[in-house]
Structure formats: C-alpha cells, structure tokens
Amino acid sequence: MVDKIKALRLKEPFGLENIQVTEMDDPGEPGPGEVRVRIKASSLNYHDYSVAAGHMNTEDGRIPMSDGAGVVEAVGQGVEEFTVGDHVVSTFFPTWQTGPARVADFKNTPGDGIDGYAREVVVRPTNYFTHQPRNYSHAESATLTTAGLTAWRALVVDGGIKPGSTVLVLGSGGVSVFACQLAKSLGATVFATSSSNEKLERYKNLGADHLINYEEDPEWGKTVRKLTHGRGVDHVVEVGGPGTLPQSIDAVAIGGHIALIGVLTGSEGKVPTAKLMAKQARLEGLIVGSCEYQKDLVRALEANGVKPVVDKTFAFEELADAFRYEKDGKHFGKICLEF
Incomplete structure (x- = not known):
C-alpha cells in the first residue's frame, strides 16, 4: 500500500x-x-x-x-x-x-x-x-x-547599489521591507512610504532614515526630492505599478533606477514618459x-x-x-x- x-x-x-x-x-x-x-x-x-x-x-x-x-x-x-x-x-x-x-x-x-x-x-x-x-x-x-530574491535583484544585481546610495521603498509588504533591510546593510539611506504611521514606526526601527505617509502626502515624489535637496533617489523599489509610478518618476534622480516589481494598483496605466526621458532614468521590469x-x-x-x-x-x-x-x-x- x-x-x-x-x-x-x-x-x-x-x-x-x-x-x-x-x-x-x-x-x-x-x-x-x-x-x-x-x-x-x-x-x-x-x-x-x-x-x-x-x-x-x-x-x-x-x-x-x-x-x-x-x-x-x-x-x-x-x-x-x-x-x-x-x-x-x-x-x-x-x-x-x-x-x-x-x-x-x-x-x-x-x-x-x-x-x-x-x-x-x-x-x-x-x-x-x-x-x-x-x-x-x-x-x-x-x-x-x-x-528576498526580488529585493536583492532590484538593488544589487540590476541596481548596482553601493554605500551612500539613496533608496525609496513603497509600502510595507515583503519585498519592500526586505529591500529596506538589504539597503541599510549595504550602507544606503532609505526613504519608506506607508499609509500607516504605526508601520512607519516599524520602518524606523529597521533603520529607515525618512518616513512618508502617502495618504497624508499624496505628492510624496516632490517630498522625496525636497528631502534630497532636489536630487532625488538613486533607486526606487516600485511595487505599486501605474497608480504609483508617476510619483516614483518624480522621486527618482537624474540617471536613477526604478525597479518595476509589482502591479498592486493595476496592470495598465498612464506613464509620464516625457519626464522619465528627461530624467534619463532607467525603468526596469523584473520578476524574481x-x-x-x-x-x-x-x-x-x-x-x-x-x-x-x-x-x-x-x-x-x-x-x-x-x-x-x-x-x-x-x-x-x-x-x-x-x-
């Protein structure tokens, strides 16, 4: 049997x-x-x-x-x-x-x-x-x-992160939290967003340097630029998709890198292509x-x-x-x- x-x-x-x-x-x-x-x-x-x-x-x-x-x-x-x-x-x-x-x-x-x-x-x-x-x-x-592997590839394999880099993570799911931890271990400055102040406190405990409540601050891309003295961040771990991508493009530095990982806000939408082109940023899709x-x-x-x-x-x-x-x-x- x-x-x-x-x-x-x-x-x-x-x-x-x-x-x-x-x-x-x-x-x-x-x-x-x-x-x-x-x-x-x-x-x-x-x-x-x-x-x-x-x-x-x-x-x-x-x-x-x-x-x-x-x-x-x-x-x-x-x-x-x-x-x-x-x-x-x-x-x-x-x-x-x-x-x-x-x-x-x-x-x-x-x-x-x-x-x-x-x-x-x-x-x-x-x-x-x-x-x-x-x-x-x-x-x-x-x-x-x-x-874990998605966060690693976004930052290390595709992103080429190095000490002193600036990283923006969106939300508090597994990829974003792991990306925060990896970025801090590699000597980066981390910007984290969430709609929950309680979760932002948890990000703070993980070492995140700048915390943004995106419900209270819907133009968080501009806020990231202000916090970086107009420069923007080197890397964006983009898990939202079309609903958040315009703000991520706002937040990224000239010549920066956006790792497009998730589609939590949908699979299609408008992208401000002119702004992305002007920033000469790299928008790169990846799956694990x-x-x-x-x-x-x-x-x-x-x-x-x-x-x-x-x-x-x-x-x-x-x-x-x-x-x-x-x-x-x-x-x-x-x-x-x-x-």
Missing part, C-alpha cells in the same frame, strides 16, 4: 473558499539527480494569492505556493550538492540557472504552471533548491524564494531571479546577518485565512505557513 501525504489543492471554481486539504501518494525515493525534501514552511506572495483567487490561469487541482523550505530526506544517484539533513529552500524559476533573464512566463514556476509546495513532501531535481542560510529558521528561509542570484543572496545574508521580518505565521491548513490576512494589508513584512 502506498503511503499518503497531505497537500492543499486549488479546485474550480477558483477562490479562497475552494482551497481543499487532500491526500496524495507519497512521491517515494528520488531518482538520479533528484532530492526528496520534507517541506517545513512556505511564505505568501501576491502572486500566490492571485493564483489561488482565480485571477491567473492555472489547472484545476493545482497545488499552490511557490516558496518552500525544508529538510533533505534522501538524495538520488549522482547528487553531490546536497546530503541528507541539509536545510534547503526552493527556487522560483528552476530552469533559469544563471546568466541574464531567460523566462517571461510562469509555466515552470511552482504553484502556478506546475505544482507547488503546499504539501508535506516533494521529490524534485536539484535545481529546484538551494541551501538555506545558516542560522535561519525554515519560515525565515521560505521568504527568500520570491520576496535566477538560481545563481539566490545562491549569492544566501551568502550575503550569512555575511551581513540580516533576517527577514515575519509578521505572522499560520498553520498549513489555514492557508485561506492567511491569504485573507494578506489581502487586508495589515501585515508588515512576510506572512508564513508552517507545516
């Missing part, structure tokens, strides 16, 4: 009320080039919510969640990178190992195009995982796959990053001691409640699942 494991599946018609706890066959022993991993934690991203809520196309019965962290239980023939007992974390684009961007869709992304990590055990090729940072919990490690970038991030976190902010943790079976909490926007940093 085949052993069973627990898993969550998205059932049609898609929606949070149709996330089902199910059983599936244990995947068994790994084959050549594969590892068997006992999943211990995951973390929530807006992308995961969009899939679960039916805003993005996926297959009936899909196992959600792109982020997964756990322990290697067995390794297949020829595997040298991992050994039994290693703590590992999943990769967002398993087929993008190194070099410049190779993907423009989610067909090989766990939790979207293929089954994800809302299950107890997976057997996958080694390129689906990297090592976790030393002294990280599984929940902390699970935040790296999507949010490669396995090589993730390995670089892990080494950096081991060196600088930065740990992600985990706002709240839910049990595996409480995924729908966790998504509702995320949708309400009350969190600061990351929301995690523990198995």
Whole structure:
C-alpha cells in the first residue's frame, strides 16, 4: 500500500473558499539527480494569492505556493550538492540557472504552471533548491524564494547599489521591507512610504532614515526630492505599478533606477514618459531571479546577518485565512505557513 501525504489543492471554481486539504501518494525515493525534501514552511506572495483567487490561469487541482523550505530526506544517484539533513529552500524559476533573464512566463514556476509546495513532501531535481542560510529558521528561509530574491535583484544585481546610495521603498509588504533591510546593510539611506504611521514606526526601527505617509502626502515624489535637496533617489523599489509610478518618476534622480516589481494598483496605466526621458532614468521590469542570484543572496545574508521580518505565521491548513490576512494589508513584512 502506498503511503499518503497531505497537500492543499486549488479546485474550480477558483477562490479562497475552494482551497481543499487532500491526500496524495507519497512521491517515494528520488531518482538520479533528484532530492526528496520534507517541506517545513512556505511564505505568501501576491502572486500566490492571485493564483489561488482565480485571477491567473492555472489547472484545476493545482497545488499552490511557490516558496518552500525544508529538510533533505534522501538524495538520488549522482547528487553531490546536497546530503541528507541539509536545510534547503526552493527556487522560483528552476530552469533559469544563471546568466541574464531567460523566462517571461510562469509555466515552470511552482504553484502556478506546475505544482507547488503546499504539501508535506516533494521529490524534485536539484535545481529546484538551494541551501538555506545558516542560522535561519525554515519560515525565515521560505521568504527568500520570491520576496528576498526580488529585493536583492532590484538593488544589487540590476541596481548596482553601493554605500551612500539613496533608496525609496513603497509600502510595507515583503519585498519592500526586505529591500529596506538589504539597503541599510549595504550602507544606503532609505526613504519608506506607508499609509500607516504605526508601520512607519516599524520602518524606523529597521533603520529607515525618512518616513512618508502617502495618504497624508499624496505628492510624496516632490517630498522625496525636497528631502534630497532636489536630487532625488538613486533607486526606487516600485511595487505599486501605474497608480504609483508617476510619483516614483518624480522621486527618482537624474540617471536613477526604478525597479518595476509589482502591479498592486493595476496592470495598465498612464506613464509620464516625457519626464522619465528627461530624467534619463532607467525603468526596469523584473520578476524574481535566477538560481545563481539566490545562491549569492544566501551568502550575503550569512555575511551581513540580516533576517527577514515575519509578521505572522499560520498553520498549513489555514492557508485561506492567511491569504485573507494578506489581502487586508495589515501585515508588515512576510506572512508564513508552517507545516
């Protein structure tokens, strides 16, 4: 008789009320080039919510969640990178190992195009995982796959941040909070925005230098320029999309860099192209990053001691409640699942 494991599946018609706890066959022993991993934690991203809520196309019965962290239980023939007992974390684009961007869709992304990590055990090729940072919990490690790596690529890989740089982060979600922490660890001055003064205080505790409530100050782009004596910031971590992009362009320095990461305010909208051109700023879209970038991030976190902010943790079976909490926007940093 085949052993069973627990898993969550998205059932049609898609929606949070149709996330089902199910059983599936244990995947068994790994084959050549594969590892068997006992999943211990995951973390929530807006992308995961969009899939679960039916805003993005996926297959009936899909196992959600792109982020997964756990322990290697067995390794297949020829595997040298991992050994039994290693703590590992999943990769967002398993087929993008190194070099410049190779993907423009989610067909090989766990939790979207293929089954994800809302299950107890997976057997996958080694390129689906990297090592976790030393002294990280599984929940902390699970935040790296999507949010941590996105912030790292925006600032370090694409942005080329250096000590003395100025960085603007928008809102208080996982990418923005992680970007604040990374920027401060790299010697940057950080400007943070939020609609909540309580969250701005939390940013202050993380070392953010300038705090702006964007509801009280809707022209925060001008405020950033004033605070920088007319210069603007070198880097903007832009998670809002069309609703915030005009202000981000206002805030960026001549020759600066805007990392376009999110579309929280919509997928289309007007862009002040003349102002962007006049500023000769670089507006660069990005989606997470490669396995090589993730390995670089892990080494950096081991060196600088930065740990992600985990706002709240839910049990595996409480995924729908966790998504509702995320949708309400009350969190600061990351929301995690523990198995």
